[in-house]
Amino acid sequence: METNRFQWKIGGEAGFGIMTTGLVFSRVCMRAGLKTFAYPEYPSLIRGGHNTYQVFVDAEQASTQIHPVHILVALNKETITLHTEELIDGSAIIYDPADFKDGLPTIEGKQLIWVPVPMNQIIKEREGHRVARNTIAIGASLGLLQCPWEIIEGVISDWFGKKKPHLAEENVALTKIGYDAVAGKYATFNYNIEARTPAKPHMVISGNGSIAMGAMKAGMKFFAAYPMTPSSDILGYLSRQERKMDLVVKHTEDEIAAMNMIIGAGFAGVRAMTATSGGGFALMGEALGMAGLAEVPIVVIMGQRPGPSTGLPTWTSQADLRFVLHASQGEFPRIVLTPGDAEECFQSTYEAFNLAEKYQTPVIVVVDKYVQESWKSVELYEATTSIDRGKLLTQDELNAAVENGAAYLRHKYTQDGVSPRALPGMEHGRHIASSYEHVESGATTEDELETVKQNDKRFEKLQTFLKTDAKGPVFYGPENADLTIVGWGSTKQPALEAVRMAEAAGLSINYLHFIYIDPLPLKLVQEALRKTKKTLCVEGNKLGQLEGWVREHAGITMSDHFRKYGGRPFYPEEILEQAKKHL
Amino acid sequence: MTMKLTNLQTTENPDWCPGCGDFGILMGIKKALIALERPLHETCIVSGIGCSGKLNHFVNTYGFEGIHGRALPLAAAVHLANHKLNVVAVGGDGDGYGIGMAHFMHAMRRNMDMTYIVHNNQVYGLTKGQYSPTTEPGMKTSSSPFGAIETPVNPIKLALASEGISFIARGFAGDIQFLHDIILAGMKHNGFALIDVLQPCVTFNKLNTYEFFKSRVYRLDEDTTYDNTNKKMAMERCEEWDTRIATGIFYQVDTPTYEDSLPAIAEKPLVEHDITNIDITPLFKEFM
Numbered sequence: 016m017e018t019n020r021f022q023w024k025i026g027g028e029a030g031f032g033i034m035t036t037g038l039v040f041s042r043v044c045m046r047a048g049l050k051t052f053a054y055p056e057y058p059s060l061i062r063g064g065h066n067t068y069q070v071f072v073d074a075e076q077a078s079t080q081i082h083p084v085h086i087l088v089a090l091n092k093e094t095i096t097l098h099t100e101e102l103i104d105g106s107a108i109i110y111d112p113a114d115f116k117d118g119l120p121t122i123e124g125k126q127l128i129w130v131p132v133p134m135n136q137i138i139k140e141r142e143g144h145r146v147a148r149n150t151i152a153i154g155a156s157l158g159l160l161q162c163p164w165e166i167i168e169g170v171i172s173d174w175f176g177k178k179k180p181h182l183a184e185e186n187v188a189l190t191k192i193g194y195d196a197v198a199g200k201y202a203t204f205n206y207n208i209e210a211r212t213p214a215k216p217h218m219v220i221s222g223n224g225s226i227a228m229g230a231m232k233a234g235m236k237f238f239a240a241y242p243m244t245p246s247s248d249i250l251g252y253l254s255r256q257e258r259k260m261d262l263v264v265k266h267t268e269d270e271i272a273a274m275n276m277i278i279g280a281g282f283a284g285v286r287a288m289t290a291t292s293g294g295g296f297a298l299m300g301e302a303l304g305m306a307g308l309a310e311v312p313i314v315v316i317m318g319q320r321p322g323p324s325t326g327l328p329t330w331t332s333q334a335d336l337r338f339v340l341h342a343s344q345g346e347f348p349r350i351v352l353t354p355g356d357a358e359e360c361f362q363s364t365y366e367a368f369n370l371a372e373k374y375q376t377p378v379i380v381v382v383d384k385y386v387q388e389s390w391k392s393v394e395l396y397e398a399t400t401s402i403d404r405g406k407l408l409t410q411d412e413l414n415a416a417v418e419n420g421a422a423y424l425r426h427k428y429t430q431d432g433v434s435p436r437a438l439p440g441m442e443h444g445r446h447i448a449s450s451y452e453h454v455e456s457g458a459t460t461e462d463e464l465e466t467v468k469q470n471d472k473r474f475e476k477l478q479t480f481l482k483t484d485a486k487g488p489v490f491y492g493p494e495n496a497d498l499t500i501v502g503w504g505s506t507k508q509p510a511l512e513a514v515r516m517a518e519a520a521g522l523s524i525n526y527l528h529f530i531y532i533d534p535l536p537l538k539l540v541q542e543a544l545r546k547t548k549k550t551l552c553v554e555g556n557k558l559g560q561l562e563g564w565v566r567e568h569a570g571i572t573m574s575d576h577f578r579k580y581g582g583r584p585f586y587p588e589e590i591l592e593q594a595k596k597h598l
Numbered sequence: 599m600t601m602k603l604t605n606l607q608t609t610e611n612p613d614w615c616p617g618c619g620d621f622g623i624l625m626g627i628k629k630a631l632i633a634l635e636r637p638l639h640e641t642c643i644v645s646g647i648g649c650s651g652k653l654n655h656f657v658n659t660y661g662f663e664g665i666h667g668r669a670l671p672l673a674a675a676v677h678l679a680n681h682k683l684n685v686v687a688v689g690g691d692g693d694g695y696g697i698g699m700a701h702f703m704h705a706m707r708r709n710m711d712m713t714y715i716v717h718n719n720q721v722y723g724l725t726k727g728q729y730s731p732t733t734e735p736g737m738k739t740s741s742s743p744f745g746a747i748e749t750p751v752n753p754i755k756l757a758l759a760s761e762g763i764s765f766i767a768r769g770f771a772g773d774i775q776f777l778h779d780i781i782l783a784g785m786k787h788n789g790f791a792l793i794d795v796l797q798p799c800v801t802f803n804k805l806n807t808y809e810f811f812k813s814r815v816y817r818l819d820e821d822t823t824y825d826n827t828n829k830k831m832a833m834e835r836c837e838e839w840d841t842r843i844a845t846g847i848f849y850q851v852d853t854p855t856y857e858d859s860l861p862a863i864a865e866k867p868l869v870e871h872d873i874t875n876i877d878i879t880p881l882f883k884e885f886m
């Protein structure tokens with residue numbers, strides 16, 4: 016019996032309630048004390064098209080989806096034909112014979128366990144809605160896994176109970192029917208759940224949810240955005256929290272407005288953020304530079320999906336790193352962070368607000384569909400640092416600063432490049448922020464020397480950042496490994512599992528994870544890479560964007576690379592396979 | 599202590615062409631700020647890019663000179679962040695009715711409490727005289743050497759057609775006294791106030807000159823038959839152009855503002871919220 020490590024997958028047409036079902040399943044496993052990682056795939060359609068949701072469950076660590084599927088819930092025939100390859104000997108398929116009137120597909124060479132559950136008929140008898148089939152399927156899946164019934168019942172009643180108690184009752188009943196239809200009847204099925212008590216409480220949350228929480232914890236009070244996959248859920252979630260959390264959330268007329276609005280709010284002293292994807296970020300480009308020049312703190316969430324242009328709207332990609340690093344005309348300091356999983360999405364977003372205010376410049380958090388829309392079980396979030404608003408002046412400080420008649424200078428030259436900041440509404444702090452090059456006061460200049468000095472001043476902030484706040488890449492797995500997988504952003508998710516799989520196979524492989532991309536902390540990067548023997552840079556683009564960035568700045572060439580750019584995320588198995596080739 | 603014009607002086611001096619209508623608007627704004635009797639640090643003037651966009655460099659309040667066409671979203675958020683401020687947006691007709699048209703339309707729908715002053719010189723000044731969205735058809739400019747083809751935007755009519763905006767006015771840069779009255783009324787108005795200002799560009803617009811306007815403009819407030827809560831009447835007056843041109847408040851009503859529907863700022867401005875220790879733990883339950 017393989018206990019507490021398996022992968023479950025459900026598939027069907029859009030509109031079948033697949034996403035909710037997957038979340039409920041994750042939550043049951045989470046409450047059973049297990050780690051979960053859920054990954055949805057769906058086309059850019061509202062109805063129809065093939066949707067799947069898969070949940071990898073493990074007692075110790077679930078950071079990714081894996082290749083084999085141990086339970087496949089097939090709400091239609093396509094789910095089986097499209098995912099046959101993922102089934103292994105001993106996998107179970109839960110299906111309703113009524114959906115397969117022309118017979119089951121023949122799958123040769125695999126010992127599969129077919130689990131028929133008459134879901135349609137049960138619904139008909141109870142006059143339920145078609146999506147309630149999913150509820151029965153959850154019951155059947157968990158029955159197969161011998162999950163304690165009380166946990167399931169608790170999750171289902173909580174889920175539906177909040178809004179409609181009568182729905183909770185009916186759904187508990189339906190789940191139980193599915194559960195009983197299967198429980199104890201498939202002795203050959205070799206995977207089960209043994210509930211454990213986790214040391215700390217957990218929740219199941221997406222990258223997007225984590226970003227939103229990080230922002231709220233950081234005191235973000237103003238959010239403006241225009242919907243765009245994969246970042247739309249941030250707008251949706253924050254809109255729902257607007258009243259409870261005292262926020263102003265603005266769905267704007269376009270991304271240009273969103274960007275200009277957060278700059279307006281940032282200038283006026285409110286922590287502000289936007290979230291978008293490549294197309295929207297392109298529209299924000301011009302204003303991004305203005306924030307850099309006018310030294311306005313802002314936080315931008317840039318969620319990648321495959322481009323160019325509209326590309327593959329609902330799939331994943333890591334091909335916008337260079338775009339973010341170089342966006343907007345001219346040169347200005349920016350800080351670019353690339354968190355790799357839900358926990359890091361929370362931490363990086365939280366931190367982004369402190370950095371934005373300390374260095375009075377845009378901070379861009381680069382994520383992607385894969386990390387934003389996958390749901391992970393995590394420990395409850397806590398901030399690891401306190402709020403730091405940098406050189407934001409209080410009225411008293413401002414009064415003192417101008418005591419002997421000195422004029423307040425918004426872009427005053429200082430040792431660390433950061434100038435004390437007064438906000439509109441403060442007495443004695445009047446100044447103009449400007450998209451023109453300026454002198455210390457904010458007044459326009461075209462003087463060569465002043466232009467150079469102000470540029471140097473702005474870039475000095477990055478030197479200060481590198482000395483005080485920047486962190487180097489982090490190793491996961493054994494020290495001095497024979498091979499190091501190098502990645503940024505969501506590559507962390509499958510890479511961590513690849514390292515684990517390597518360990519189980521007796522291979523010496525570790526992972527080096529980059530979050531601080533720009534400015535690149537050179538010394539720390541060189542130090543880390545010096546500790547590697549062979550490196551395999553794994554990233555979701557064709558041109559090797561991080562690989563090139565590291566080569567350009569740190570002068571270090573990776574031994575080899577593994578790149579994917581078809582819209583799909585990396586799987587740990589394929590990373591391991593590539594790694595083995597280079598060992 | 600009453601404020602004087604010198605209190606409004608900055609270290610920068612206008613670099614507009616001598617005789618430019620922007621001087622009249624600058625004076626109108628300064629006089630309105632004096633009459634408003636609010637400390638200068640409570641006003642923030644946000645601009646776009648153009649000859650007009652430089653205006654806030656010459657008024658000693660808080661200011662933000664943004665990018666071309668984006669003064670309105672920038673200003674809107676300054677206002678949402680701190681709605682105690684007197685927020686004024688300024689820009690050109692190219693800025694507001696050309697590249698920034700989308701923002702203008704949506705700003706009107708929102709009816710946030712701010713004032714928007716458009717320096718409408720019917721050309722692109724700063725880029726040296728191309729035709730603009732308000733250029734009269736047939737006018738020859740560097741980008742319309744055979745005469746402008748498009749039908750011009752009538753900003754007042756557009757605003758009247760838009761639901762939401764609660765203050766619609768037109769001023770003339772050559773009538774500073776009246777312009778100051780209109781701007782002051784706009785600043786005092788609770789809601790989005792559009793003030794389209796007829797602004798002669800002495801360098802690039804040889805058609806819509808001071809003389810052109812002086813012989814045509816009249817003041818709506820001197821017309822006792824005019825009712826500025828009557829949209830139909832306003833619609834008729836805003837059509838006038840060839841023989842006479844109305845200035846003054848076309849339309850003013852008291853309607854709810856955008857921010858009236860935002861509980862987060864009902865008690866105090868967003869910027870005054872304490873963010874040092876925000877409790878997000880109640881949010882976790884939904885995910886457990």
Ligand SMILES: Cc1ncc(C[n+]2csc(CCOP(=O)(O)OP(=O)(O)O)c2C)c(N)n1
Nearest residue numbers: 647648649650666690691692693722723724
């Ligand atoms: C995105 C962008 N496009 C073009 C320009 C160049 N540009 C600067 S001002 C301007 C037009 C100015 O005309 P208007 O807005 O009517 O203002 P005016 O100078 O007449 O006051 C243009 C096209 C720019 N700054 N930014």
Ligand code: SF4
Nearest residue numbers: 615618649723799800
């Ligand atoms: S070009 Fe026209 S609008 Fe610009 S400063 Fe000269 S007169 Fe004024």
